[in-house]
Amino acid sequence: MDPEPRATFSRIGGHVALDLINTVEWRLSDERREEDLRHYSDAVRWARQLELISADEAESLSSPAAQASPEAEQELTQIIALREALYAALFTAGGSQPVVEHYREAIGHADLVRHDDDWMWTLPVDLSLPRRRIALAAIDLMTRSDLSHLSRCQDAECGWVFLDTSPRSNRRWCVSSDCGNRNRVREYYARARSIRAGEKA
Numbered sequence: 342m343d344p345e346p347r348a349t350f351s352r353i354g355g356h357v358a359l360d361l362i363n364t365v366e367w368r369l370s371d372e373r374r375e376e377d378l379r380h381y382s383d384a385v386r387w388a389r390q391l392e393l394i395s396a397d398e399a400e401s402l403s404s405p406a407a408q409a410s411p412e413a414e415q416e417l418t419q420i421i422a423l424r425e426a427l428y429a430a431l432f433t434a435g436g437s438q439p440v441v442e443h444y445r446e447a448i449g450h451a452d453l454v455r456h457d458d459d460w461m462w463t464l465p466v467d468l469s470l471p472r473r474r475i476a477l478a479a480i481d482l483m484t485r486s487d488l489s490h491l492s493r494c495q496d497a498e499c500g501w502v503f504l505d506t507s508p509r510s511n512r513r514w515c516v517s518s519d520c521g522n523r524n525r526v527r528e529y530y531a532r533a534r535s536i537r538a539g540e541k542a
């Protein structure tokens with residue numbers, strides 16, 4: 342049975358493209374790994390919560406006809422492929438090429454439209470909109486000057502990623518009250534055990 346869909350998605354990444362990577366929970370554990378984007382509707386809800394698409398756009402992508410179309414399923418597959426390509430490029434020395442290809446495809450469908458003094462890439466509102474906005478965001482992240490702050494939670498199984506903007510660049514955990522607490526408790530008991538073992542010796 343499918344577990345309940347996640348109602349609220351995490352936004353601890355500091356950049357929307359990193360928050361996308363964090364739609365996999367327990368990424369580093371084969372047993373616990375959990376996918377938050379199981380249906381196209383999850384991807385639309387995620388993109389809306391992370392403000393990649395507007396409420397109107399989300400509504401038009403959520404019509405029963407849109408959600409039931411085979412293209413919706415294909416879009417979800419491609420979003421996940423893009424997410425995994427981005428993770429590979431940033432964290433496992435995978436090449437940037439697959440992400441660049443998604444970007445080129447997105448830009449190929451975009452018009453540069455002027456709103457008062459601002460120019461904005463404007464994409465057609467169709468099932469590909471979430472993926473194309475993600476592709477633009479991914480390249481925005483990869484071309485940032487502060488990518489040296491890219492970091493991954495130090496929990497052995499978590500795998501969530503973030504931009505470490507702490508003053509001393511020493512953030513260890515995705516969420517201090519979650520992975521941080523669990524690991525601090527574990528380290529405490531490991532220390533206590535080794536002290537007791539030392540006393541017995």
Ligand SMILES: [Zn+2]
Pocket residue numbers: 494495496499500501514515516520
């Ligand atoms: Zn974590």
